[in-house]
Amino acid sequence: MFNKINSRNVLKTLALILIVSSVLLGCANTSDDVSSSKGTNDNMLTFAWARDIGEMNPHVYNPSQLFAQSMVYEPLVSYQEGGELKPHLAESWDISKDGKEYTFHLRENVKFSDGTSFNAEIVKKNFDTILNHIDIHSWLGFLSKIDHTEVIDEYTFKLTLTEPYYPAIQELAVVRPVRFLGESGFPENGDTSKGVVEPVGTGPWVLDEYKVDEFAIFKRNENYWGELPKEEKIKVKIIPDAETRVLAFEKGEIDLIYGEGNISLDAFKQLESTGNYETSISEPVATRQLVINSKKEQLSDERVRQALHYAFNKEALVEGITSGYEEKADYILPANFPYTKDIDAKVIDYDVEKAKSLLEEAGWVLPKGKTIREKNGQLLEVELMYDSAEAIQKTMAEVLQSEWAGIGVKLNIVGVELTEQVQRFKDNKFDINFFSNYGAPYDPHTFLNIVASEGFGFNEAISAYPNKDELLKQIAEVTKTTDEEKRQQLYSAILTSIQDQAAVIPISYIKKTAIYQKDVTNFTFPANRDEHPFTGISIE
Amino acid sequence: MVTYILKRMISIIPVFLFATLLTTGMIHLSPVDPAEAYLTAAHIQPTDEILAQKRQEFGLDQPFFIQYVNSIMKICQLDFGISYVSNKPVWDEVTNRMPATIQLALGSILIAVLISVPLGFLAGVKKNSVFDHFSRLLSFIGASIPSFWFGYLLIFFFSVKLDLFPVEGTGTWQHLVLPSITLAFPLIAIYTRLLRASVLENIEEPYVLFARTRGIKEKTIMGKHVFRIAISPMITGLGMNLGKLLTGTIIVEAVFSWPGFGRYFIEAIFNRDIPVIQCYVLIAASLFIISNLLVDMIQMYIDPRISRKEGYKQ
Numbered sequence: 085m086f087n088k089i090n091s092r093n094v095l096k097t098l099a100l101i102l103i104v105s106s107v108l109l110g111c112a113n114t115s116d117d118v119s120s121s122k123g124t125n126d127n128m129l130t131f132a133w134a135r136d137i138g139e140m141n142p143h144v145y146n147p148s149q150l151f152a153q154s155m156v157y158e159p160l161v162s163y164q165e166g167g168e169l170k171p172h173l174a175e176s177w178d179i180s181k182d183g184k185e186y187t188f189h190l191r192e193n194v195k196f197s198d199g200t201s202f203n204a205e206i207v208k209k210n211f212d213t214i215l216n217h218i219d220i221h222s223w224l225g226f227l228s229k230i231d232h233t234e235v236i237d238e239y240t241f242k243l244t245l246t247e248p249y250y251p252a253i254q255e256l257a258v259v260r261p262v263r264f265l266g267e268s269g270f271p272e273n274g275d276t277s278k279g280v281v282e283p284v285g286t287g288p289w290v291l292d293e294y295k296v297d298e299f300a301i302f303k304r305n306e307n308y309w310g311e312l313p314k315e316e317k318i319k320v321k322i323i324p325d326a327e328t329r330v331l332a333f334e335k336g337e338i339d340l341i342y343g344e345g346n347i348s349l350d351a352f353k354q355l356e357s358t359g360n361y362e363t364s365i366s367e368p369v370a371t372r373q374l375v376i377n378s379k380k381e382q383l384s385d386e387r388v389r390q391a392l393h394y395a396f397n398k399e400a401l402v403e404g405i406t407s408g409y410e411e412k413a414d415y416i417l418p419a420n421f422p423y424t425k426d427i428d429a430k431v432i433d434y435d436v437e438k439a440k441s442l443l444e445e446a447g448w449v450l451p452k453g454k455t456i457r458e459k460n461g462q463l464l465e466v467e468l469m470y471d472s473a474e475a476i477q478k479t480m481a482e483v484l485q486s487e488w489a490g491i492g493v494k495l496n497i498v499g500v501e502l503t504e505q506v507q508r509f510k511d512n513k514f515d516i517n518f519f520s521n522y523g524a525p526y527d528p529h530t531f532l533n534i535v536a537s538e539g540f541g542f543n544e545a546i547s548a549y550p551n552k553d554e555l556l557k558q559i560a561e562v563t564k565t566t567d568e569e570k571r572q573q574l575y576s577a578i579l580t581s582i583q584d585q586a587a588v589i590p591i592s593y594i595k596k597t598a599i600y601q602k603d604v605t606n607f608t609f610p611a612n613r614d615e616h617p618f619t620g621i622s623i624e
Numbered sequence: 625m626v627t628y629i630l631k632r633m634i635s636i637i638p639v640f641l642f643a644t645l646l647t648t649g650m651i652h653l654s655p656v657d658p659a660e661a662y663l664t665a666a667h668i669q670p671t672d673e674i675l676a677q678k679r680q681e682f683g684l685d686q687p688f689f690i691q692y693v694n695s696i697m698k699i700c701q702l703d704f705g706i707s708y709v710s711n712k713p714v715w716d717e718v719t720n721r722m723p724a725t726i727q728l729a730l731g732s733i734l735i736a737v738l739i740s741v742p743l744g745f746l747a748g749v750k751k752n753s754v755f756d757h758f759s760r761l762l763s764f765i766g767a768s769i770p771s772f773w774f775g776y777l778l779i780f781f782f783s784v785k786l787d788l789f790p791v792e793g794t795g796t797w798q799h800l801v802l803p804s805i806t807l808a809f810p811l812i813a814i815y816t817r818l819l820r821a822s823v824l825e826n827i828e829e830p831y832v833l834f835a836r837t838r839g840i841k842e843k844t845i846m847g848k849h850v851f852r853i854a855i856s857p858m859i860t861g862l863g864m865n866l867g868k869l870l871t872g873t874i875i876v877e878a879v880f881s882w883p884g885f886g887r888y889f890i891e892a893i894f895n896r897d898i899p900v901i902q903c904y905v906l907i908a909a910s911l912f913i914i915s916n917l918l919v920d921m922i923q924m925y926i927d928p929r930i931s932r933k934e935g936y937k938q
Contacts, residue, residue: 135891139710146895147709219674278711296720297883298794323792323881324890327776332791335784503656503664503896 127316128301129604129623132329132338134346136322137300140283140291142263143214143276150259150614152320155302156197156285157263160188160207161256163525163612165367167422169253173202173264173286174241183248183566184231190239194309196266197290198282204241208233210264211243213276220277221261225533225563226252248564250529250571254422257525259614288313289618297322314606314622330355333599340607342598342617344369349407352597362600365409366609368418368593370523372410372476374468375541376587378548380515382464386548387446389586393432395439396487402592405479409597413590416583421527423575429583439491450492457492465494466515469508472499477518480591509541517541520594523613528575532559535582546587555581628924632917643909644699647902648692658682661896662708699906705899709892714899718885718907724794725884728876729869731804732811733862739808740815741858747816748823748854749846759816766813771872775806775879792881803880807872811865818861822854856926863919867912 138148142157160174171177174188194202211233214221222228231246245252256262265276266284283291288310289302300320304313321338323329330351332338341347347355356363376389383389399412414431417424448457448464457464468484470477481497488495495516500508508514519541521531535542536559546552555578562574582588596609598617606620651658659678679685683694698705704714747759782802783791789798826832827850835845874886881887885904892900 147891295883297887298881321793321881322883324887325878325881328779328792328879328881331776331779331784335787335791337791503661 127623128319129315129317129618129621130319130321130337130339132321132323132332132341132346133343134322134324134326134329136297137294137320139279141276141280142265142285143210143261145220145260148260151616152300153263154259154287154612154615155289155318155618156283156287156291157265158285158287159257159259159263161253163254163257165611166420167524169257177253179253181566183250183564184245186243186245186252187236188241188243190241191309192239194286195307196284196286197305197307198266198268198284199307200266200268202264202286203238204235205238206264206267207241208235209267209270209274211262213270213274214261216275217277224255224258224261225249225529226255227262248566250563250566254525254529257612259612289318292317313618314620315618318618327351336601339604339623340598340600340621342596344594344596347597347599349409352409352599353407355599360602362602362604362607364598364607364609366596366598367420368411368413369596369613370520370594371413371416371418372591372594373416373519373521374589374591375509375517375519375545376589377512377515377517377545378587379512379544380466382462382466383515384548385446386585387442388448388464389589390432391439391442391446391491392488392493393586393589394435394442395491395493396484397434398591399434401480401483401487405476405483406592410592410594413593416579416588416590417521417528417531418593421524423572424528424579427576427579427583429580436491443491448492455489455492456494463494464492465496467496467498468516469498469500469505469514470518471502471505473502480518510539512541512544514541525612528579529563532562532578535559542588546582546585549581549585549587551581629921632920636913636917639913640910641696643906644696645692647905648688648695651898651902652688656896656898658898659684661898664896704903707892707900708897709895714903717888717900718903721883721885721888724882725870725873725877725886727800728803728807728873728882728884729866731800732807732869735804735808736811736815737862740812740819741855743812744816744819744858745823745851745854748820748827751824756820759820763813763817766809769809771806771810772875772879774809775802775876778802778806779879794883803876803882806879807869807876810872811869814865815858815861819854819858822857823850826850826854852926856923859922859926860919863915863922866915867908870908870911
């Protein structure tokens with residue numbers, strides 16, 4: 085029936101599988117072993133991040149990671165606490181009276197990590213390659229308004245705009261694309277859009293070792309012009325899974341987990357409660373808002389929108405859902421942004437009776453024996469759209485549904501995919517939607533720009549505002565005015581009007597979280613939402 | 625046998641065509657516009673003009689059938705297009721990450737075979753013994769536990785608590801142990817049961833009785849006769865599961881930060897990097913097809929009756 089050869093073949097096949105597998109395992113064994121043990125090295129800080137750092141090119145976007153780009157490349161101006169704009173690679177700047185000409189006096193002792201000096205020529209070269217691809221970068225307002233750039237002398241660089249645009253200085257603080265690559269990093273044709281030769285920047289860190297999807301090690305730039313970092317190295321471990329990051333942190337392989345959503349709130353709370361680690365929560369970086377579409381008939385009356393604002397216990401909602409890691413928001417932009425400190429908008433406190441009387445006033449009455457208000461035979465029934473992948477939005481939607489049911493409003497909640505959510509928002513196919521602004525250093529002007537631009541969702545959502553045209557005019561004016569005082573007045577007027585008419589309802593201020601081992605000291609959150617948090621950090 | 629293999633090879637073609645049709649079709653049906661996905665990934669403000677230009681560039685303005693033919697022509701040359709996110713050829717991105725995934729898959733096959741063969745065999749031979757009960761318990765757990773959770777448990781006990789293995793990453797053989805076990809566990813559950821059932825079935829066969837009457841030692845009967853035949857369904861199972869193994873790496877690679885191809889796929893999904901998704905689905909489909917063919921060939925090699933039967937049919 086079966087000869088012996090066949091049985092030997094079975095064994096041979098199995099043996100072959102074993103041998104091939106062991107050889108491959110063996111290969112793994114001999115490959116370089118990069119600090120497989122504890123990450124807590126004496127002079128190296130190990131940091132976990134969800135995604136590969138990407139190409140270290142200052143002039144590209146996704147999938148390059150902002151924090152990594154900001155470690156190597158620096159801006160002319162830096163964004164600091166409370167929206168203060170401080171000199172960085174530019175020591176000072178003059179703005180012409182008409183607000184169109186910006187002259188930057190560059191810091192003179194700055195060297196790139198390869199030893200070449202930073203000067204006006206290289207600033208211009210970087211601007212040129214960026215402006216050659218303006219279609220990619222036009223989202224950053226001042227870039228599309230640049231008329232020309234010129235080198236005045238070795239350390240003086242001049243930027244001329246086609247029209248006055250005050251946020252130019254603020255926008256120079258963003259992480260990409262207006263940061264500076266050294267001469268040797270440029271490809272021969274000077275076009276960085278397809279890649280850089282090597283990541284040469286002026287920043288405090290230099291990319292030392294890098295393995296795609298595994299880790300990146302940055303070492304201190306010993307030529308750094310500013311204060312030298314205390315740590316010699318920063319190791320970025322790429323750990324895509326949030327729970328694995330927590331486990332690696334617990335084991336001590338990681339010194340710091342930082343960011344937005346890089347650790348689940350449950351895990352954060354649990355680790356915090358052990359008392360074995362340090363935790364820290366940042367100032368607000370953005371506002372979570374509800375955008376109410378006033379084009380929808382039921383929502384076109386300001387009183388109805390206000391009633392919705394009055395009718396939910398914001399404090400309990402935010403506290404309950406985010407365990408206190410977000411903060412109840414009274415204003416549509418956090419007060420720690422430029423021009424947002426003293427906004428006079430009316431703060432709405434939880435008041436169900438007030439909400440009910442507003443609805444009555446607006447003609448929405450509750451027929452006997454029914455639970456949903458009606459007006460002229462129409463039901464007060466609206467829909468709230470949320471990102472189905474975001475747990476916080478989903479839970480908030482559920483709470484709002486039950487809170488608003490209490491005042492006779494039927495809220496249907498619909499979870500959609502993020503792209504679909506954005507698309508429906510843009511196409512004005514929504515009643516109520518979640519939104520959050522970009523944050524520092526983009527706001528307040530970027531938020532207002534989104535509100536004013538057609539096709540982003542807001543412009544259409546505020547259609548029922550009687551002063552919409554006036555608002556749009558003011559928004560167009562605010563970036564052009566060169567008068568500081570007038571600018572503040574305009575911002576106050578615009579933000580107050582948008583909020584008081586209740587098409588945008590602030591819910592909570594979003595914050596960053598950080599958790600680190602006890603031996604990590606001097607951790608501070610960067611004021612710029614996209615920057616790295618390693619300035620001054622050290623391990624004892 | 626050669627004609628049989630040739631025939632099978634030819635039969636791959638329609639299956640492959642169907643798989644490409646499905647991937648192209650699915651992308652058509654999804655609400656995501658590839659041109660818009662590209663622009664969003666590249667951080668370009670999608671205006672109607674740029675959208676139209678990109679659609680033309682990707683050939684999306686062509687009728688579906690032409691798009692389909694074009695994509696097949698390209699795929700035949702291993703041209704899966706350019707990743708929307710990295711702007712590099714998808715095939716290069718994928719092949720760079722393949723070795724890590726293959727390493728993981730082989731590691732887990734090795735573990736699965738090493739554990740399930742003796743366990744399944746002994747469970748079958750010694751029915752209702754401790755071995756049998758243990759293998760049953762293991763199989764129940766293996767079949768029902770979600771692999772990501774099992775991965776966390778392994779990390780928690782063997783890495784965080786006992787400090788035997790690193791939590792994540794690559795580099796040494798220690799790094800391979802936990803992810804391989806995680807990936808192997810459901811396979812062990814299946815193979816153990818498969819082998820046990822097959823052994824029990826064979827023990828009832830007349831040839832075993834015949835061998836016993838010839839006075840052959842029980843050990844020889846079990847080890848040489850029964851084992852050789854009983855292992856055959858397991859080889860089928862192993863082959864059938866190659867494709868599953870590949871897709872199983874998606875979760876395991878994410879949990880253990882393994883720099884492979886499955887993790888790359890997840891990121892592609894988040895970024896709507898359509899060429900990468902398409903490439904992945906096709907590779908997975910091809911692997912299913914090829915592994916099935918391979919299994920059939922190995923089966924024929926082990927058990928010549930199969931090819932003879934095929935011969936009769938012709």
